Amino acid sequence: MLGHSWGEMLAVEWIAASAYAANLRRLVISNSLASIDVCRVGITALRKDLPEDVQAVLDHADQTEEFETPEYESAIEVFCKRHLSLTKPWPSPEVQAALDWFAKDATTYGTMDEPSELYISGSLRNWTSLHLLDRVNVPTLLINGTADQAKDVAMQHFFDKIKKVKWITLDNAAHFSHVDQRAKYMQHLGDFLAA
Numbered sequence: 001m002l003g004h005s006w007g008e009m010l011a012v013e014w015i016a017a018s019a020y021a022a023n024l025r026r027l028v029i030s031n032s033l034a035s036i037d038v039c040r041v042g043i044t045a046l047r048k049d050l051p052e053d054v055q056a057v058l059d060h061a062d063q064t065e066e067f068e069t070p071e072y073e074s075a076i077e078v079f080c081k082r083h084l085s086l087t088k089p090w091p092s093p094e095v096q097a098a099l100d101w102f103a104k105d106a107t108t109y110g111t112m113d114e115p116s117e118l119y120i121s122g123s124l125r126n127w128t129s130l131h132l133l134d135r136v137n138v139p140t141l142l143i144n145g146t147a148d149q150a151k152d153v154a155m156q157h158f159f160d161k162i163k164k165v166k167w168i169t170l171d172n173a174a175h176f177s178h179v180d181q182r183a184k185y186m187q188h189l190g191d192f193l194a195a
Helices: 006-017 018-022 036-048 052-064 070-082 091-106 107-112 153-159 182-194
Strands: 001-005 027-030 140-145 165-170
Touching: 001 006, 006 018, 006 027, 006 036, 036 052, 036 070, 052 070, 091 140, 140 153, 153 165, 165 182
Parallel strands: 001 027, 027 140, 140 165
Antiparallel strands: none
């Protein structure tokens, strides 16, 4: 099973609750977070590294809850080019396809995360897997990118709490590591699944 981003949330919840989890042989946690709280720590650190004018726009949007302005969209694009995907030209067809789906119907994503793109305040705002990680009893591969919005702080609990775990961080890769460094990502994935 491979869970990318919030797909990992589904995977861990399924492992903890499903009678079929005993059939699971391997787990891949890709570019994800062990809890919303640790995710916020990482996102806050990334925001502080953005240009001051971009930070000011994001801060203003957080204070006013105005997340639909052109200025906010431009500021989010700066963040995404640094931490969602590093492909050039940006966005890659794969990233554009994901963005198009969100634009077409943001109901699920909006309910879970928004209204703010960078401060999860939707239905997942208090989510954590920390109490579930001891139930993961299969070999597990962790993957993230050096520029990932799922910073190491967001992934560390997986490494600390899952018994059979290997962690790979890909250089020159962000949240869409499977797009940014496709060949390396697929090589690591293939090696792990074949072991």
